[in-house]
C-alpha cells in the first residue's frame with residue numbers, strides 16, 4: 001500500500017435478514033474469484049435461497065464444491081447462448097421454487113484476440129459473440145425470469161466504465177457494456193409495471209478469470225488504485241454487498257440505475 005492509499009474499513013459480517021425467504025438465481029459463478037460468487041455469499045448470508053448455474057461440465061465441479069457452503073441450493077447448467085437451456089433452467093426453477101425474487105447476471109465473454117490491439121480490428125464474428133453473450137443474454141434471462149417474479153423482483157447485472165469511456169484493450173467489450181447498460185434502462189422501463197427493478201453495478205477492476213483475459217489488466221489495477229478518490233481498488237465482497245442492497249427492499253425506489261462500486265474512480269477528470 002502506498003502512503004496515499006487509505007485502509008479499507010472492515011465489512012460488517014452481519015447481513016441481517018434482509019432477504020429471508022427470497023429466492024435468487026445467480027448466473028456467472030466460474031470459481032471462487034468470480035464476482036458472482038461474492039454476490040452469492042452476500043445474498044446467502046442475508047437469508048436468500050440460491051439457484052446457481054454453471055456454463056459447462058468443467059465448471060460444474062467447482063460450482064458444486066463452492067455450493068456446499070450454501071443452504072439447499074439448486075444447481076443447474078446454463079449456457080446463455082442456448083435458448084433451450086435458458087428455458088429449461090427457468091422451468092426447473094418454477095418446478096422447485098414456484099417463484100423467483102431476484103436474478104443476478106454476471107456474465108461476459110469476448111474472444112481473447114478482441115481484447116488487445118486496435119479496436120478497429122474487431123471482427124464481425126467477434127462483435128457478434130461479445131454482444132450476444134455479454135448483452136443480449138440479460139434480455140433473454142430477464143424475459144424468462146419475469147413470469148416467475150409474481151411479487152415483483154430485482155434484476156442486477158455487472159458492467160464496467162469501459163462501456164462509457166475508452167479503456168485500452170477493453171475494445172469490443174466496451175461496446176457490449178454500452179449495449180448492456182442501455183438494455184438495463186429499457187428493461188427497467190418495460191418491467192417496472194410488474195414491480196421488477198433492473199439495475200447495474202459498474203465495478204472497478206477486480207482480478208478474476210474474465211479480467212485476466214484483458215491485455216494490460218495489471219496496469220489498469222495500478223492506475224485505478226493510484227487515481228481513485230479512495231486510493232485503492234475495490235474487492236468482490238464490496239460488489240457483493242451492493243448487490244445485496246439492490247436485491248433488498250432498501251433499494252425499492254431504485255431502478256434503471258448504473259451504480260458505481262469503483263472507489264470513486266469514475267468521477268476523476270485528471
Ligand code: NAD
Pocket residue numbers: 027028029030031033034035036054055059078079080081105106107108109133158159160202203204205206207208209210211
Ligand atoms: P468470471 O470469469 O468469474 O465470470 C464470468 C462468467 O461468465 C463465468 O462464470 C463464465 O462461465 C460466464 N460465461 C461466459 N460465457 C457464458 C455463456 N455463454 N453462458 C453462461 N455463462 C457464461 O469473471 P468476473 O470478473 O466475475 O465477471 C462477472 C461480470 O463482472 C462480467 O459481466 C464482467 O464483465 C463484470 N465486471 C468485471 C470486472 C472485473 O474487473 N473483474 C469489472 C467490472 C465488471
